[in-house]
Amino acid sequence: MKEINLDAKIQFCQLEELTEDDQRLVNKAIEATRNSYAPYSKFYVGACLRTADGLEIIGANQENAAFPSGLCAERSAIFAAQSQHPESAIVALAIAARNEEGLMATPVSPCGACRQVILEMEDRYQRDVKILLYGTEGIYVIPNVKTLLPLHFVDSCMK
Secondary structure, three states: OOOOOOOOOOEEEOHHHOOHHHHHHHHHHHHHHHHOEOOOOOOEEEEEEEEOOOOEEEEEOEOOOOHHHOEOHHHHHHHHHHHHOOOOOEEEEEEEEEEOOEEOOOOOOOOHHHHHHHHHHHHHHOOOOEEEEEEOOEEEEEOOHHHHOOOOOOHHHHO
């Protein structure tokens, strides 16, 4: 039996160490947590993405009493961007979360469904999506979703 080692290189920094554009994206994700509708979990997630054209589009999680009917912040931002600007690749995505006590100290990572959707965007446009995961203690800067999803599944896997 052979062992395969999958390494992930993720940067950890403070907000002021990011570029001005990335700082703005993170701040908009933090603001977007206020647009969250989470009466059941009380877990408020905001996302803000930037397209290759420089557009910034926010999303916020939306819950429903029938839990599968809700939608994560990441996918709400991505689907809004793709519905309105399908010609423009997504190049960066910032995510922030808070609960009733305030913003999360440790960055929160996208769920599996959101990772798959981000992966589809990378595959569709043949471009990495930089992911910025905000926490009050610092920010994870991830070069692409494949770093979070190393054994990924896209269309080419079926050919």
